[in-house]
Amino acid sequence: MFAGGQFGSWLLSRLPELVLRWVFVVFLIFVTANQVIFTPSRDQRIFMSVVTGIGLVLLGVVIGTLAGLLGIGGGALAVPALSILFGASDLIARGTSLLAMFPNSITTSVANMKRKLVHIKAGLIIGVIAALTTPFGTWVAGAVSPRAGAIMFAAYLCVLLVRSFFVAVKATRAARGSRA
Numbered sequence: 001m002f003a004g005g006q007f008g009s010w011l012l013s014r015l016p017e018l019v020l021r022w023v024f025v026v027f028l029i030f031v032t033a034n035q036v037i038f039t040p041s042r043d044q045r046i047f048m049s050v051v052t053g054i055g056l057v058l059l060g061v062v063i064g065t066l067a068g069l070l071g072i073g074g075g076a077l078a079v080p081a082l083s084i085l086f087g088a089s090d091l092i093a094r095g096t097s098l099l100a101m102f103p104n105s106i107t108t109s110v111a112n113m114k115r116k117l118v119h120i121k122a123g124l125i126i127g128v129i130a131a132l133t134t135p136f137g138t139w140v141a142g143a144v145s146p147r148a149g150a151i152m153f154a155a156y157l158c159v160l161l162v163r164s165f166f167v168a169v170k171a172t173r174a175a176r177g178s179r180a
Contacts, residue, residue, distance in 0.1 A: 004061040005108035008068020021168040035154035040083035
């Protein structure tokens with residue numbers, strides 16, 4: 001994830017905002033569809049092998065790149081990938097994803113701070129509040145069925161997707177208007 005995060009952060013500082021907006025919309029479509037289509041089992045585990053290890057390394061590069069590029073935590077990609085590709089239950093996938101994101105969030109945040117792409121105060125406020133409320137979220141995740149959890153997350157993603165789509169359309173129109 002480290003290499004991917006650095007690469008994504010580098011891309012973030014170089015790609016046009018319009019491209020980033022549409023990449024994010026496509027990403028949200030993929031993740032939302034995945035939540036609607038796939039429901040993991042609660043009794044599945046990840047079994048390590050050489051092939052699994054190689055797959056996890058490749059997944060880390062992809063997630064790190066998208067995390068650095070789109071500013072996502074990576075869980076929206078890691079959780080479904082760990083469940084679908086590696087057989088993890090939804091709870092194991094979420095816990096594994098959170099652990100995996102920790103070092104990547106630090107290195108990518110440092111890279112983004114060097115590029116002056118971070119609002120430190122806002123990030124710290126969000127981070128502290130998120131850390132304080134995570135135990136409640138963990139309790140809710142364990143209390144609802146995997147299907148209900150997927151539907152709740154998909155509903156949230158749909159709201160985000162609709163908003164992101166309209167913002168991207170507006171930015172596209174503005175870009176076309178400025179070229180005329």
